[in-house]
Amino acid sequence: MEAAGPRSRDARGRAANQPGSRAEKSPPESRKVYMDYNATTPLEPEVIQAMTEAMQEAWGNPSSPYPAGRKAKEIINAARENLAKMIGGRPQDMIFTSGGTESNNLVIHSVVKHFHKIHAAVGDTAERPSPVEGSLPHIVTCTVEHDSIRLPLEHLVEEQVAEVTFVPVSKVNGQVEAEDILAAVRPATCLVTIMLANNETGVIMPVPEISRRVRALNQQRAAGGLPGVLVHTDAAQALGKRRVDVRDLGVDFLTVVGHKFYGPRIGALYVRGLGELTPLYPMLFGGGQERNFRPGTENTPMIAGLGKAAELVAEKCEAYEAHMQAVRDYLEERLAAEFGERVHLNSQFPGTERLPNTCNFSIQGPRLQGRLVLAQCRTLLASLGAACHSDHGDRPSAVLLSCGIPLDLARNAIRLSVGRGTTRAEVDLVVQDLKQAVARLEGQA
Amino acid sequence: MEAAGPRSRDARGRAANQPGSRAEKSPPESRKVYMDYNATTPLEPEVIQAMTEAMQEAWGNPSSPYPAGRKAKEIINAARENLAKMIGGRPQDMIFTSGGTESNNLVIHSVVKHFHKIHAAVGDTAERPSPVEGSLPHIVTCTVEHDSIRLPLEHLVEEQVAEVTFVPVSKVNGQVEAEDILAAVRPATCLVTIMLANNETGVIMQINTLSRVFLPLQPVPEISRRVRALNQQRAAGGLPGVLVHTDAAQALGKRRVDVRDLGVDFLTVVGHKFYGPRIGALYVRGLGELTPLYPMLFGGGQERNFRPGTENTPMIAGLGKAAELVAEKCEAYEAHMQAVRDYLEERLAAEFGERVHLNSQFPGTERLPNTCNFSIQGPRLQGRLVLAQCRTLLASLGAACHSDHGDRPSAVLLSCGIPLDLARNAIRLSVGRGTTRAEVDLVVQDLKQAVARLEGQA
Numbered sequence: 001m002e003a004a005g006p007r008s009r010d011a012r013g014r015a016a017n018q019p020g021s022r023a024e025k026s027p028p029e030s031r032k033v034y035m036d037y038n039a040t041t042p043l044e045p046e047v048i049q050a051m052t053e054a055m056q057e058a059w060g061n062p063s064s065p066y067p068a069g070r071k072a073k074e075i076i077n078a079a080r081e082n083l084a085k086m087i088g089g090r091p092q093d094m095i096f097t098s099g100g101t102e103s104n105n106l107v108i109h110s111v112v113k114h115f116h117k118i119h120a121a122v123g124d125t126a127e128r129p130s131p132v133e134g135s136l137p138h139i140v141t142c143t144v145e146h147d148s149i150r151l152p153l154e155h156l157v158e159e160q161v162a163e164v165t166f167v168p169v170s171k172v173n174g175q176v177e178a179e180d181i182l183a184a185v186r187p188a189t190c191l192v193t194i195m196l197a198n199n200e201t202g203v204i205m206p207v208p209e210i211s212r213r214v215r216a217l218n219q220q221r222a223a224g225g226l227p228g229v230l231v232h233t234d235a236a237q238a239l240g241k242r243r244v245d246v247r248d249l250g251v252d253f254l255t256v257v258g259h260k261f262y263g264p265r266i267g268a269l270y271v272r273g274l275g276e277l278t279p280l281y282p283m284l285f286g287g288g289q290e291r292n293f294r295p296g297t298e299n300t301p302m303i304a305g306l307g308k309a310a311e312l313v314a315e316k317c318e319a320y321e322a323h324m325q326a327v328r329d330y331l332e333e334r335l336a337a338e339f340g341e342r343v344h345l346n347s348q349f350p351g352t353e354r355l356p357n358t359c360n361f362s363i364q365g366p367r368l369q370g371r372l373v374l375a376q377c378r379t380l381l382a383s384l385g386a387a388c389h390s391d392h393g394d395r396p397s398a399v400l401l402s403c404g405i406p407l408d409l410a411r412n413a414i415r416l417s418v419g420r421g422t423t424r425a426e427v428d429l430v431v432q433d434l435k436q437a438v439a440r441l442e443g444q445a
Numbered sequence: 446m447e448a449a450g451p452r453s454r455d456a457r458g459r460a461a462n463q464p465g466s467r468a469e470k471s472p473p474e475s476r477k478v479y480m481d482y483n484a485t486t487p488l489e490p491e492v493i494q495a496m497t498e499a500m501q502e503a504w505g506n507p508s509s510p511y512p513a514g515r516k517a518k519e520i521i522n523a524a525r526e527n528l529a530k531m532i533g534g535r536p537q538d539m540i541f542t543s544g545g546t547e548s549n550n551l552v553i554h555s556v557v558k559h560f561h562k563i564h565a566a567v568g569d570t571a572e573r574p575s576p577v578e579g580s581l582p583h584i585v586t587c588t589v590e591h592d593s594i595r596l597p598l599e600h601l602v603e604e605q606v607a608e609v610t611f612v613p614v615s616k617v618n619g620q621v622e623a624e625d626i627l628a629a630v631r632p633a634t635c636l637v638t639i640m641l642a643n644n645e646t647g648v649i650m651q652i653n654t655l656s657r658v659f660l661p662l663q664p665v666p667e668i669s670r671r672v673r674a675l676n677q678q679r680a681a682g683g684l685p686g687v688l689v690h691t692d693a694a695q696a697l698g699k700r701r702v703d704v705r706d707l708g709v710d711f712l713t714v715v716g717h718k719f720y721g722p723r724i725g726a727l728y729v730r731g732l733g734e735l736t737p738l739y740p741m742l743f744g745g746g747q748e749r750n751f752r753p754g755t756e757n758t759p760m761i762a763g764l765g766k767a768a769e770l771v772a773e774k775c776e777a778y779e780a781h782m783q784a785v786r787d788y789l790e791e792r793l794a795a796e797f798g799e800r801v802h803l804n805s806q807f808p809g810t811e812r813l814p815n816t817c818n819f820s821i822q823g824p825r826l827q828g829r830l831v832l833a834q835c836r837t838l839l840a841s842l843g844a845a846c847h848s849d850h851g852d853r854p855s856a857v858l859l860s861c862g863i864p865l866d867l868a869r870n871a872i873r874l875s876v877g878r879g880t881t882r883a884e885v886d887l888v889v890q891d892l893k894q895a896v897a898r899l900e901g902q903a
Contacts, residue, residue, distance in 0.1 A: 286591075
């Protein structure tokens, strides 16, 4: 059965982000409720509109000097402004990429290249041998990052091109501690990369504090002839759900991922003072686009869509956040009411901020592995963790285990992530669905 | 004024690839005629349709097991089949990328990584030192490649990570000679990369041997065959094989492209040159079995880890549809473009006589059916100036990504032996699937008035 899913558009195509605006067309049993917005989001109607218009009217090569090309260039410039505005950055500090994976890989690639350039330059001066002579570049991160950070770092370690410290998150609050990050920094450290919000638990990481402390440390390092440590945050899960401002975060790089905030499947990378303060070494070489930082004929429709999605976030993020939080809190109330002591809310850590839309929970019981429960659901569409791990079978989420969730609970974990249009009525349907799923599983002898 | 340009859709949105199907809505003077299809093409209506449907109905994460994700996965699989069919390859040998730039960079990255792996593996065995011990990997290419081949190679040279030989094209036929390519191969050579068709001159680094059997066999298929023969000898001598790549960006959708005939190990696909979207693909012969591919990106496992990142379903749907159209209609496209381009060249000759030089016509050389690179002789007729005086024609001097190169004549043309004065005056016209003879007439008149204005100025 087709997903009734996102409420951003009902069967008549009406833009509908308000509860109740969707006519109930199908009987409850065949109705699907999508609660996997952290995996991906639908496109807002305005985003589809912007993309379709660009496809039809701005198809010229943006490097071409005649009107069809100029129109495309204007759209790209406007989108860049909107991206920048969404995160409190300057347009000239934004480059477009093919997505979060590329943006994250690009940051890691760049800092390693930069380390070699700096190291080589200093080391060549007989009078001033490099303080990190003979060292590999070192990167500090945490144990719950997305694969597009974790795997390129692991690859660098395998290839013996860099060293990496994966700082464990606290089992008390699910966050990485700024103290532990700073303690891991060494002379040869060139980058600290910490996600802004975790996709599985929703936990918000203390990025502003980490940035502040790295900045202070950098002053000392400069005095001692050591290169500064750069700070990156993968903001994929936070954008569109809570306010994200690079001035408050204090980061040098920030990854933007369109398909998490009702935008298309491309991304962007913010680089503080791109080309002036913060170097960026491109991975790709070609026709000069994006000031040679990311060449390739620009994907105007995608960029138009990303810009529109960013515009909507800049305008409405507070409202989105308020709505998601209200619905998610209601969801957790209903889960508690339905399952009582049996339910454990894995994403609630005392004193820790978390995304407004995410509820990671486990219902205790030997037959209630998350995968089995979801398989018995007839309405709910959700996941156990990251979508790209959907083929991990029965293995409990490494992220949850890292956060100190006991194995039995981790096995039973289900991640629900609500969206801009999720309603309380849908929450009720989901809770009933979970109830029948549990009953069926436990009814089986 | 908006480009009247592509005839794939008229003002009423009717799909219209046939001449005459567009109502003449604007007076001739404000009418624009787009003849820059080598720079980029509009999206076919069916492509827009496929993309819009995917945006609305297949937005789920393709890695998710429920129906919204499955639907997206099906679309991706179908698109992959269509891509493969377009080039005579197997679906499992196709990976989707963000475009031609990425595909080209990925090939170069991969062969260098592979060289180091092979070299290191062999070199570590005390009994059998590597025959290329201490050598950098070496790549052979030609002097008229697109920036997305040339610049990554130049970068490797700057960084002293690889050595590259840029084999000059012949000043007689504008092609690179297979002989010269093979002569440049050394023990440490790991890749030969030669574009299938040049974007500025339209020259094909290939001849359809079925129709021209009496002429010597020419580049890409010949290069592949000879490299394959060489590889057998190299294997006997303990040397790694040389892989062959072709950037097929300009050829796809304009003439038949079949990897079995080309004999290549890698082939780059670029959507926005065949009325598809701005993404691409990379064909890898026997991906993961015969031909290794070392990814540039690491992440969530998509594309079998060769190119991770949540798949851009609408873009992939569009690319698949564009490929389907090419597989079905390429011959018709080719015939139409060739007829219109040949008519254009007739009219240019009729209008400008001896003054016009057709830069893309090299004796005995096959060229793209849609490209006409020409110069009108005269001291005041630099290509840039002529185009600036045109009121109807939208065209370029060469590669779109070089549109900011001012008065510098095209390096590609100079490489092909076009004299400096002519190269300065060069204009590249590239017609499309819907370009009409009537539009050709308008363009020739436009060029005539542009030249007259430039020469009327004292």
